[in-house]
Amino acid sequence: MWCTTRLSSFAIWIFVCGTVKSATDTDVRNLLTELFTTRSYDKLVRPIINQSEPVVAWVEYFLYGLNDVNEVEQKMTTTGYIEVYWKDEFLSWDSNLYDGLWNIYVPQGKVWKPDISLGNGFKDLKELGSDFIQVYITSDGYVLWKPFQIFQSKCNLDPTYFPFDKQTCNLEFVVWSLDIDDVMLLVGSDGINMMEAMESNGQWDVVSSSSSDETESFETKVIFSIRMKRKPLFIVMNIIIPIILLSILNIFTFQIPADCGERMGYTITVWLSFAVFLTIVSASLPKSSDTTPIISIYIMVQLGIGTATVLVSAVQSRFVSRSDDKPVTSWLQRLTLIGRSKVKPNAVEKVNIVEEKVNWKSGMAALDILFFWLFFILLAITTFVILMISAFSNN
Ligand SMILES: *[C@@H]1O[C@H](CO)[C@@H](O)[C@H](O)[C@H]1NC(C)=O
Numbered sequence: 001m002w003c004t005t006r007l008s009s010f011a012i013w014i015f016v017c018g019t020v021k022s023a024t025d026t027d028v029r030n031l032l033t034e035l036f037t038t039r040s041y042d043k044l045v046r047p048i049i050n051q052s053e054p055v056v057a058w059v060e061y062f063l064y065g066l067n068d069v070n071e072v073e074q075k076m077t078t079t080g081y082i083e084v085y086w087k088d089e090f091l092s093w094d095s096n097l098y099d100g101l102w103n104i105y106v107p108q109g110k111v112w113k114p115d116i117s118l119g120n121g122f123k124d125l126k127e128l129g130s131d132f133i134q135v136y137i138t139s140d141g142y143v144l145w146k147p148f149q150i151f152q153s154k155c156n157l158d159p160t161y162f163p164f165d166k167q168t169c170n171l172e173f174v175v176w177s178l179d180i181d182d183v184m185l186l187v188g189s190d191g192i193n194m195m196e197a198m199e200s201n202g203q204w205d206v207v208s209s210s211s212s213d214e215t216e217s218f219e220t221k222v223i224f225s226i227r228m229k230r231k232p233l234f235i236v237m238n239i240i241i242p243i244i245l246l247s248i249l250n251i252f253t254f255q256i257p258a259d260c261g262e263r264m265g266y267t268i269t270v271w272l273s274f275a276v277f278l279t280i281v282s283a284s285l286p287k288s289s290d291t292t293p294i295i296s297i298y299i300m301v302q303l304g305i306g307t308a309t310v311l312v313s314a315v316q317s318r319f320v321s322r323s324d325d326k327p328v329t330s331w332l333q334r335l336t337l338i339g340r341s342k343v344k345p346n347a348v349e350k351v352n353i354v355e356e357k358v359n360w361k362s363g364m365a366a367l368d369i370l371f372f373w374l375f376f377i378l379l380a381i382t383t384f385v386i387l388m389i390s391a392f393s394n395n
Helices: 002-019 025-038 196-200 233-255 262-284 294-319 330-341 347-355 360-392
Strands: 055-070 075-087 103-107 116-118 134-138 142-145 148-154 166-175 183-194 204-216 219-230
Touching: 025 103, 055 166, 055 204, 055 219, 075 166, 148 166, 166 183, 183 219, 233 262, 233 294, 233 360, 262 294, 294 360, 330 360
Parallel strands: 055 183
Antiparallel strands: 055 075, 075 142, 075 148, 103 134, 116 166, 134 142, 166 219, 183 204, 204 219
């Protein structure tokens, strides 16, 4: 709509220029006097002759940069501007009378504007733009207004798949006080536009964007959606990999003989570094108690395995020093013998190996191997599961 108008104005301008002399400052002065003084322009009057019809305003959004997406406060901060245009029936003129002058600029405070504001904003409602911003007016009465702003909008972020998540955030522009019968908002021909600066956000990639206009009983609004994907590398390098490494260290507790005095010291040290690391990590995780990120569950499972390791080691260090006068419990004997024979004993061999002596120390060594593999498999499965969920979550 705008484009064709602008083009036709442009065509007229070229034609006028070719035949008549170009506009001078006197023409501009005369035009401003004509528009704002002679016709007594009043910016309180809705710029349409038939006051029972709404003024239609087209809105487009130009995104310069995604500054921040904050999980804690659930907000998105963007830099950009909206481009709003509408027809002001009291601001048109015949450019031939002004030596082909077909466009002027005036400060935004001089003309009527729809009271558009960010409906899902985070800060108090304020007039968009500022008085130094000029609106562009063409001879057929179209007014173009481009308020540049840092928009802070509310955005419900779902942390479930953190740090492999995708999020959608909206910017909703509404007409605040005026009724739908007064002003109607529509998405302009370009909808939402991304500038080159887009790629420079360190944490997020913009995947796609869309725009739509909505009309609810009394409200008219234009919604611009930005869909983005988190870049997970930082979290993977600084949280996930260290946790996996610590878990591996933890499992290797079972490679230290149970009667070695160092063992309890080692396992407690690993547990403590886990706990210290968790306090650092929790600062990077989304703070929400509504939805638990899968990664938090993963960390809890690893901490659980660490705690189990400490407990098992403590109990083992008690049994390993038990006197061999006391017979070894039968299930532990069986376990030890199975471990020794490597292959499943058949019925004949079973008779022979039961003769072998099992003491508490070798029983504990067999337990060590059992727990080593048990926790190793647990670590492998949980890590695999979390990676699979993340990889295939197209949330
Ligand atoms: C003004 O617009 C309304 C609604 O479109 C229409 O019914 C009415 O006839 C119009 N009045 C004039 C004077 O054109």
